[in-house]
Amino acid sequence: GNSVTQMEGPVTLSEEAFLTINCTYTATGYPSLFWYVQYPGEGLQLLLKATKADDKGSNKGFEATYRKETTSFHLEKGSVQVSDSAVYFCALYQTGGGNKLTFGTGTQLKVEL
Amino acid sequence: NAGVTQTPKFQVLKTGQSMTLQCAQDMNHNSMYWYRQDPGMGLRLIYYSASEGTTDKGEVPNGYNVSRLNKREFSLRLESAAPSQTSVYFCASNLYNNEQFFGPGTRLTVL
Numbered sequence: 017g018n019s020v021t022q023m024e025g026p027v028t029l030s031e032e033a034f035l036t037i038n039c040t041y042t043a044t045g046y047p048s049l050f051w052y053v054q055y056p057g058e059g060l061q062l063l064l065k066a067t068k069a070d071d072k073g074s075n076k077g078f079e080a081t082y083r084k085e086t087t088s089f090h091l092e093k094g095s096v097q098v099s100d101s102a103v104y105f106c107a108l109y110q111t112g113g114g115n116k117l118t119f120g121t122g123t124q125l126k127v128e129l
Numbered sequence: 130n131a132g133v134t135q136t137p138k139f140q141v142l143k144t145g146q147s148m149t150l151q152c153a154q155d156m157n158h159n160s161m162y163w164y165r166q167d168p169g170m171g172l173r174l175i176y177y178s179a180s181e182g183t184t185d186k187g188e189v190p191n192g193y194n195v196s197r198l199n200k201r202e203f204s205l206r207l208e209s210a211a212p213s214q215t216s217v218y219f220c221a222s223n224l225y226n227n228e229q230f231f232g233p234g235t236r237l238t239v240l
Binding site for chain 1: 133162169170171172173174177187219221228229230231232233234
């Protein structure tokens with residue numbers, strides 16, 4: 017079956033540091049890939065997505081590239097802010113899977129001044 | 130447009146009590162979902178409804194029932210709550226594409 021593996025958290029960074037959160041997946045064919053963000057006390061929001069190999073999703077300074085050869089979709093940001101503190105979830109969608117998403121376990125990011 | 134709304138926001142139950150979590154969306158989406166979120170486990174799908182009139186089990190359906198009341202509403206019922214059902218519950222919806230929109234969640238504690 018499908019699965020998503022994310023790096024363990026929490027990740028603690030200083031403001032303006034470079035961020036990478038690793039995500040790898042297992043799926044047949046060509047799934048769509050997503051990053052969702054959950055701010056404290058809120059539901060999940062879509063951050064970015066990529067629907068085919070070599071696509072780059074981007075939003076709010078975050079980027080992730082769909083790498084079919086390494087089955088990865090790592091999240092990056094060049095300069096994090098305190099306001100980026102949240103939990104980040106990698107997810108995949110596979111056609112024919114009942115329109116369902118498969119989520120990773122989430123990575124908590126804490127950004128300090 | 131309120132998006133996806135959930136009620137209640139917080140609930141405390143005693144073991145054996147029952148309750149229904151309500152979810153509604155005003156985006157004319159076809160599919161709706163119930164997830165639970167537990168520390169270190171990510172989000173796990175409980176039940177989903179691909180379209181009005183249909184419901185299917187997800188990854189962790191035991192102890193829950195659902196009703197797709199109409200296109201807008203999808204409720205989750207706990208018939209006899211257990212401490213293992215202490216969790217944060219999220220409802221989500223989407224149209225034909227794969228982006229899901231989430232509600233703010235219900236924090237449930239079962240004593």
